[in-house]
Amino acid sequence: MTVEQYLFLLRSELTGSMPQEELEDILRYYTEYFEEAGPERERDVMVELGSPQRLAEKILGRPAEEDVIPSSQPYAYGDGESAYIPPSEGGMPHWLFVLILAAVAIFAGPLLLGLVFGLGMSGLVCGAVGIGLVAGGIGKLSFSGLLYLGGGGLIVTALGLFLLIGAAAAVWGVVKLIRWLYASVVKGGFRHEEGC
């Protein structure tokens, strides 16, 4: 496991459990810590910190307020716990991941594209029809016409927006999934994320 993968997993463990600012502070601390330790100590540091899950528990387990660590509790963590062995660095190479992704995309791609395109287009059409109906309702200038056409139009517009959001969520979900897979299986995945 690379440092980037370790920190990525730590981030996912902590996400949603604390304010963003605090999360960034923690990640920043451990990013810097790994940098200072240098490449040759990376693995030692991971072993001492424990798995990302365990480290997250340690960070979360102590209430952030006063007693981050109860005074009665000794500091020697790690004693009595089974040692953490970070997964080896030998993840699959980048090109293999891209190849597999491409293979999957050939089969799942049209389906997904259809789904996103279908949702998006229905959304747009519904939106346009809805707005048209509302405009028609206003054009009639009779109360009942406004009520029927306008009300119906608003409902159809809302449906259209809903479908558009569905399409966007589908795209977002797929991107998220690919990123996660990439970080989990690829050797040195996410190195480009950290910059430097």
Add this chain to the structure above:
Amino acid sequence: MVFQLNAPLLDGCVLAVLEQSDAYGYSLTQRLKQEVDISESTLYPVLRRLQRDGCLTVYDQQFQGRNRRYYAITPSGRALLAECRQDWADYTRRVAKILSGGDEQ
């Protein structure tokens, strides 16, 4: 080592190191690890808490193209350190007295 630091004592040790000079997380951890058995994961919550309590401040400094976050002791931190030193001196004196058979002085 059969004795382990508890939270207030570790606070004191961190503050004592920072009294000498400002330090960043890694250097502070390594400095403490030279003397006492603490894990690499121990210090973040301690630093965060001391910072929240106003005993420490932080500032960032560039080093070889990356950032180092330094911790510096504040006047409140110095006060807490003085208190810790006093308590520790009292405590060790008492324990020493008992261990030596109660005939000290």
